Amino acid sequence: MQLTRRDALSLGLGATALALVPLRVSAAADEAIAAFTGGAAPAMAGITLTAPEIAENGNTVPISVDSPGAVEIRVFADGNPTPAVAAFTFGPLAATHSASTRIRLAGTQDVVAIARMGDGSFAEARQTVKVTIGGCGG
Numbered sequence: 001m002q003l004t005r006r007d008a009l010s011l012g013l014g015a016t017a018l019a020l021v022p023l024r025v026s027a028a029a030d031e032a033i034a035a036f037t038g039g040a041a042p043a044m045a046g047i048t049l050t051a052p053e054i055a056e057n058g059n060t061v062p063i064s065v066d067s068p069g070a071v072e073i074r075v076f077a078d079g080n081p082t083p084a085v086a087a088f089t090f091g092p093l094a095a096t097h098s099a100s101t102r103i104r105l106a107g108t109q110d111v112v113a114i115a116r117m118g119d120g121s122f123a124e125a126r127q128t129v130k131v132t133i134g135g136c137g138g
Contacts, residue, residue, distance in 0.1 A: 029076050029083035033114060036074055037122045042114055046123030047073070049113040058107065058131040064100035067115035067123060073099065079109030105131050 047067035055061045065073050065088070075086040088099040105111070108130045115123045 029078045032076055032083045033112065036114055040122055042122035042124035044124055047113055047115040047125045049125035049127050051111050051127045051129050054130045055105065057133045058105040060102045061105050061129060062102050063111060064098065065113045066098035068097055069117050070097045070115040071118050072116045074114050076112045077105055077109055080106050105129060107131050
């Protein structure tokens with residue numbers, strides 16, 4: 001089989017398109033976070049995100065979040081086609097401001113938890129989760 005100039009050009013364009021996809025997905029996550037925070041810069045303290053460092057299967061990745069004084073906590077996955085993966089709201093009678101769930105991750109990526117505190121400020125925690133088998137069609 002001989003590789004023609006047209007084939008080489010097609011392969012190059014395809015590789016370039018694949019390389020740009022994560023940037024677009026990450027931009028979607030940044031936009032979703034900015035929409036939640038109203039553009040405010042969150043503090044890097046006040047919330048704890050617990051997730052495994054390595055997840056063997058992206059279909060079910062256990063996470064937990066804890067933020068005393070939080071009114072709402074949202075969890076985002078940078079590399080997922082839909083970055084918003086979980087939202088938790090706490091009322092005034094909530095005994096604890098923590099939650100745990102299992103999320104689906106498309107591949108190795110950052111998981112971001114943002115908490116909106118009672119005073120209107122925001123707190124952020126990030127953790128990279130290495131996924132060996134993707135869960136969102138990856």
